[in-house]
Amino acid sequence: MFDTLSDRLQEALGDVRSRGKLTEDDVNKAMRQVRLALLEADVNFKVVKEFTAAVRARALGAEVLESLNPGQQVVKIVSDELTQLMGGSGRDLVFARGGPTVILMAGLQGSGKTTACGKLARHLREEKSLDVAVAACDLQRPAAVDQLVKVGSQAGAAVYEQGTSRSPVDVAEWALGQAKADRRDVLIIDTAGRLHVDEALMSELSEVKKRTKPHNVLLVVDAMTGQDAVNVAEAFAGATAFDGAVLSKLDGDARGGAALSVKALTGKPILYASTGEKLDAFERFHPDRMAQRILGMGDVMTLIEKAESKMDERQAAELERKIKKNQFTLDDFLDQLKQVRSMGPLQGLLKMIPGVGQQLGGLQVDDRELDRLQAIITSMTPEERANPKIIDGSRRRRIARGSGTSVQAVSQLVKQFAQMQKMMRQLAKGQMPDLQGLAGGR
Ligand SMILES: Nc1nc2c(ncn2[C@@H]2O[C@H](COP(=O)(O)OP(=O)(O)O)[C@@H](O)[C@H]2O)c(=O)[nH]1
Ligand SMILES: [Mg+2]
Structure with a gap:
């Protein structure tokens, strides 16, 4: 959804976003790129003209240029104006009092x-x-x-x-x-x-x-x-x-x-x-969430709502308890995988996480990867799922054969799961998890 526009706008703002100081010239240059990005995305030219004029006027205000993080403020202004452009705060259907x-x-x-x-x-x-x-x-x-x-x-x-x-x-x-x-x-x-x-x-x-x-x-x-x-x-x-x-x-x-x-x-x-x-x-x-998604700021609200609609409260509480007590097993992981699958294509979900959209770049996230993980876990015995530490070389070979994958794939999953458990322990203790470690396990 809005992929090209999203890429181009993020490109246009990339330079400005990270600057410690901004001049009028910097803003003008960024606005020219924003203008091109919108026109290229087929936004109506009248709309583009009004949009860039509004952003430029606000961005050149003294309080923005002289602030501590002018670049981020400009991005915020673009996000605000994009929200306005798409309709401001969302409006719902009108429901009748009685009758259909x-x-x-x-x-x-x-x-x-x-x-x-x-x-x-x-x-x-x-x-x-x-x-x-x-x-x-x-x-x-x-x-x-x-x-x-x-x-x-x-x-x-x-x-x-x-x-x-x-x-x-x-x-x-x-x-x-x-x-x-x-x-x-x-x-x-x-x-x-x-x-x-x-x-x-x-x-x-x-x-x-x-x-x-x-x-x-x-x-x-x-x-x-x-x-x-x-x-x-x-x-x-x-x-x-x-x-x-x-x-x-x-x-x-x-x-x-x-x-x-x-x-x-x-x-x-x-x-x-x-x-x-x-x-x-x-x-x-x-409109507000969509603007943030387009600018690569993620859409955590929609993601949470999707997750909530698929998971009932009891399940959520049970999951939280397990994570806190460090009893999260591969069986639970399998349940989570299935839930994620039921929320829709993975690529779309990942884009809703702030920062992840940008990092994905042109990378295609393959839902078949999840199928593979699922196949590997279902090829394990209940003991193995509860305690992956016992999965030695010969068990790995058996699981790889059973799931139609490779020994490396099984090893990778076991390693990733161990890292995930570590991350959950950190989370449960109220620490920021070490996400780098998780990504590095791939
Ligand atoms: N890819 C995609 N196809 C859609 C979407 N909405 C409708 N379609 C397809 O567009 C075609 C026309 O849709 P239809 O509902 O029959 O249009 P109608 O003539 O306005 O009733 C059908 O082949 C639908 O499957 C959508 O959001 N995405
Ligand atoms: Mg029809």
């Missing part, structure tokens, strides 16, 4: 509406424990109904559909009645897109809106379409009001800058980011 909260999904054909219906349904069920139904009101293609039935049921949502025999407006109205009768918390309405913003699409949408009075109209914009994404958002903002945007396909997007312009040019916040074809590749869009 109605969410209408709009957007061009292929932008990712139907996928987003399923993802949002899953998200609201899992994060907010809401009872969600989706309504199939894209009747342009018969397959569209089947597609929603599929993703809706994968998401664990009720699906209201009446095939393609009635009009979209009638189906929407009927679905709202069903949602009320079934006492659903949320009704998400999937609508038809068109190849371009046209009159027929807009009038169908406004008719559905009139009959169902949605609390939230979300516009799904395809981040891969670059400047077009912004044009579409502007056209929609002109023709039919929407309340917030869902950015889709951020995973496939190398540049992503156009997406950053959506808020600035339409005034509508980005509420969610969709980052893959799978249902769980979906997250709330927090």
